[in-house]
Amino acid sequence: MSLRLAIIDDHPLVTGGLTAALATAEGMEVVAHGGSIAEARELLGRDDLDVVLLDVRLQDGNGIQALAERGDRERPAVLVISSFETSQYVAAAARFGAAGFLVKTVPLQKLVDGIRTVASGGSVFTREQLQKGFVTLSPRERQIVRLTMDGLGNKEIAAELGASPKTIEGHLTAIFDRFGIKGGRIELSMRAAQEGWLDIEPRDDRAARGAAV
Numbered sequence: 001m002s003l004r005l006a007i008i009d010d011h012p013l014v015t016g017g018l019t020a021a022l023a024t025a026e027g028m029e030v031v032a033h034g035g036s037i038a039e040a041r042e043l044l045g046r047d048d049l050d051v052v053l054l055d056v057r058l059q060d061g062n063g064i065q066a067l068a069e070r071g072d073r074e075r076p077a078v079l080v081i082s083s084f085e086t087s088q089y090v091a092a093a094a095r096f097g098a099a100g101f102l103v104k105t106v107p108l109q110k111l112v113d114g115i116r117t118v119a120s121g122g123s124v125f126t127r128e129q130l131q132k133g134f135v136t137l138s139p140r141e142r143q144i145v146r147l148t149m150d151g152l153g154n155k156e157i158a159a160e161l162g163a164s165p166k167t168i169e170g171h172l173t174a175i176f177d178r179f180g181i182k183g184g185r186i187e188l189s190m191r192a193a194q195e196g197w198l199d200i201e202p203r204d205d206r207a208a209r210g211a212a213v
Contacts, residue, residue, distance in 0.1 A: 002029040003119050006043045006076070008063055009055040010035035014104070018053065025112045035059060040066035049076035050119045054098070056082040056089050062199045064089060068096040077118040081111075088196040090125075091134035100124030135179070135197045144171050146198055149189045 005022065007030055009015050019030045034043050037060050043052055044066055054063045067078060078098040082089060085103050093101045099118035102111060114124040137145060140161075147157045154165045154172070161168070172185070181187050192198060 002027050003050040003115065004048060005030045005115065006032040006034065006046070006049050006052045008034040008040045008043060008052060008058070009081075010059040011055075014055075021108050022112070022115075025108075028112070028115065037061040037063075037066050041069065044070050044076070044078065045073070046076065051077045051079060051115050053115075054078050054080050056080065056084060056199075064092045064096060064098075064200050067098060068092070068200060070097065072097070077121070079114055079118050079124070084196075086194070086196045087132045088135055088199065090129045091132040092200045094125055094130055094132075095134050101129055135195065137175075137197065141171060141175060142198060142201070144168060145175070145188065145192050148172070148185055149192055149198075 005028060007015050007018055015033055022028050022030055032043055032049065034040055035058060037058060040054065040058065040063055043049065054067065056063050064080065074097070080093040080098045080101045081104055082101070083104050085101070090101045100114055100123060102114055102124070117124050143161060144157060147160060152160065154168045157168045158165045175181065175188065176184070179191070181191065
């Protein structure tokens, strides 16, 4: 029997190209497509699929967000494919149940081999990928990092969040220490943006948003 695949990507050219390419592989059939978070949630919960190819950056959010919300479900197997091998994306994919992370530029044969591996219960994460750490922030820390990235100072952040400037300074100092940030607010903002610290927010974090300082 052919492996039944779904592609979640919001670029029609990518979806069409992948579908056409995988049609040349023996024993594979792309049977479903999606391009939004809602469609990702639906496809990730289907019982009639073997493998879902999941893009990260969708038109209305982050695909790994939908994977995080799926919980402990193991099927269909998920192979994340992205143009961005950001450390946070790779770590989040592994943390939230994907079986591998590939960049979209991989040769077709490597993609096909990866699909077959994850369909049979295996993993295609490399050792280096599995060593990438997932950046976890509390709901309050996420708010502070987001406002820092927006260019607000401690007093402005404090006013925005109803806290004291000293409390904001304490949170930032703790973040700097935890992640080895030596360059202060600029380095924090650059790393958070480049590594996608705020792009993936598990459901529990969202529910807890607005918790007291």
